[in-house]
Amino acid sequence: MTKPILVLSCPIQIRNLIKQHPESINTFHLCVMTNDGLLTYETYAQKLDVGLHDVVAPDLYAQNHKRQARKLLCSLSDGRPEHFVILEQQFLECFMAIAGNTKKKQTAFLTELGPSYICDENLPPHELEIKLQRVISYASKQAAIGFQKEIYYRSGISNGNEMGFVQAGCAVGTSLARVSSESKADLFSDLLYHADRSPLFVDNGLIRFFRQGVYKSTEWVFEQYRNMIVNLPSCKSKNISIVIPDDPLCPDNALQTVIKHKEDITWLRKRCSVILPIHRCTNIQAQAHRLMKVLNYPVNIRLGIPCLNKKDTDFRLTIGEIDKLMSLRNPKGGKLFNEIHYFAMSDVTAKNVLEPRLLLANLHGYEGNAIHLDCCRIGAIFGKTKNGLLKGSQLQNDILQEHEDTYTKYLQDLADNPTVPLSLKKETNEYISTIDKPSQHGNDRTCVNTHNAIEFASLHSLMFEDDEKESNGNSYDEEFHDDRLCTHFTDDFYNLINEDEIWQAVALYNLLLQDYQNLQLPTFEKGEEEEAVNILMMMVGQRSVDTLLYEQLKKVSWQELVKEMETLSPDYLRLEVFSRMFKEPQSNSLQMGFNFTAKMKKCA
Structure with missing residues (x-):
């Protein structure tokens, strides 16, 4: 070293x-x-x-x-x-x-x-x-021992394809000016849903609203924050950071906002992370104490440090100003702020800006989750410069080529090996032919305890439930509960469960679940159609059995699933770019819903 x-x-x-x-x-x-x-x-x-x-x-x-x-x-x-x-x-x-x-x-x-x-x-x-x-x-x-790494929020999320950041395991950020309960509510719900594993930063958006010529009051902001937090379990709400509305140009206005909303701030800080921005002023240390005194010097308020510096907007605090804020002590002698948040900084911010500020934070004992940074980089990912394509556009082209190669190989494999559906059809016909033949000896029939099979299915359902939700829940739910889909690839199987076609259904069921001997159905004879329908309905009524069938049918019905994937949608391309570019090491990437990975026909 x-x-x-x-x-x-x-x-x-x-x-x-x-x-x-x-x-x-x-x-x-x-x-x-x-x-x-x-x-x-x-x-x-x-x-x-x-x-x-x-x-x-x-x-x-x-x-x-x-x-x-x-x-x-x-x-x-x-x-x-x-x-x-x-x-x-x-x-x-x-x-x-x-x-x-x-x-x-x-x-x-x-x-x-x-x-x-x-x-x-x-x-x-x-x-x-x-x-x-x-x-x-x-x-x-x-x-x-070194210092734990700080947390970077990939901020600026305003479209569904940007959930690729969530899929990559990143902490993410947005603004009430981009998404809220009143605008893109579905996307907002998705962000909140994943907050337990993908920490969420939500800016109040007032500056953006102002630039758009839209007036939003501080009451509206805190109402949005309360509605956002009130029904969330603590495992999600504790991972959400919100920003107290402020006034970059008038310290007195910022103080009045804190006084006015003291009750809201107190309620929120008990449930989520609350960021208090402090802007440059004549006496920045005195301003920090004024604001914290109103709130009775809570230990869990996160210091918000402005770092934005553009031609028409310079809010960036100097190293000296930040040093003063980090050095402050509360009346009991402890740190005035135990956590910090750098606004408008990311891991690719210029070294002369980023490195001294991170070093200063470490000098004051901040590390790991005590240091947050957020910045919107979406606009800097795609496009072209005089030096060529930006990284996002390069990766987008690579993904398109991968897809073309994979799809071409799939078509070739399908032409060379059209055996999976045909083999199922052949074995099904053989099964049905055994039923057509009269039984010479009663004990020649395969004997399976049906009640044991159903009991095993119930037990398996309980053991399988948590893992199933984790790995297959989204795709399963879309297949069986999304009415927007015109067709469902499992329909052909479930439509067979009637007395006229029950033998095809039983044969397919046993073949699809041949690796699960305890779930196999017995061999039936003619005249037992009603009994077979009832038993099969009892079996597929178990969520775990239904899910196993779904997974197997998905394999043999792959043609049905990929026929709409000859070209990748622009939204999927962008989602995949974000997911790959920002994949966090050692993170548990989230499996997004099927609608992100394939273009399915929707009903009009």
Whole structure:
């Protein structure tokens, strides 16, 4: 593991560090700002009184030491380690002059080195010491066990095909301006249904509504949130995050909203994760305390940190502002915020924006589920640039080619091996012919205890129920309960269960379930048609037996299922792209309903 870089200047600070934390020499690449330039601690320790005692003009310092200092930093930065710069203001200015003579050049150089934490405030020595201790604690934990990975929400969901994010096992996000109980309610229900395994972030959408020229009150927002949460079991509601309405331009309006909806916020935070956005203002620390005081300083409010920065909209808080918020304490001495949420940031956000903010969160002890980020990337997945197709469009073409190859192979296999349906027909005819022949001896008949078969089916149904719901429930339910389908591929079998055609039904039943001996029906004779109908109806009346038949019929009726799949629908293509591109490692991907994977004819 690459050692992080720590840059200090004060001789007293360095002596205290070595005295109190002698392991720091091995934990860090320790560098010291001196009158002789930027030195490694080993070089510094061999000299006497070479600290940076005199105030030096940053430009002059850079002119004399820039080349040597940058060379040293680059030599220590193989593997892009973290680097921490804890310097008093005048020395920090010298360091930044080494990094570059413009803000843009400084950012580019420091980003190239690796993730950085630079204390760029004019702080007294005791506060610098606090920050140094925080860095030491972070480095010790990082070297020992590391930090749990933060959670990224794939936000901006507004169409059914974007449920591919859910199928991929991602945490997902949307906005009340995109989906709600009043708009795309079915999609909203799907998102809530999967919230137990796919955490859901729901923005209030007020800014988007405003840009669309639509007015929505804060009362409407909280009514939507309450209706969304009230009937959900805790396993789902605890995985849902909602955002308190705010005013980015007026801290007083944001405060009044919290005062007005204190009861709503209190009710919601007991059931789901509540995010409190805090925007840039004259005194951001005081604003945070004002808002939390109204709510009686609850420990389970998540800090919302704006990171959006566009040409016409700059809400992004600086590292210094975020540092101040994370450093706040409640009246009992604990953290004011135990969890954070970065708005408008994802895993592909520019390194100079993303890395320092994640590093800062880790420095303050946040990790894993305590760090959430959300960003809408859907628009950046599909399309074409001067360098070629974007990743989503490339993958879409690959999926189309895969489908074409698979479908061509299926047609070829069907032409070469048309035996499955024919063999069933042949064996069925043979079974029926045995019934037509008169029995010479009563004991020649196959003897099966019908009551035992039915009892076994009932027991099997109880054992099978949970697994069946998990693996086959959606497809099964669509086949048997979706009236929008004009035809059902199982109809041919169930239509045989009548006294005129019962022998074909019994024969098919036994052949389809030949691997389940305890579910086999006995051999009947002519004249027992009514008894055979009743027994078969009792057997298929068991959900587990019905499901087994469904799975077997699906195999032998594959022609029926694929005849509408010669071309893939655009919605399915997009769903599959999202599902593959964002597949979370070690996640339990969800099996979506059959309507996502095949185009079936719907009744008009």
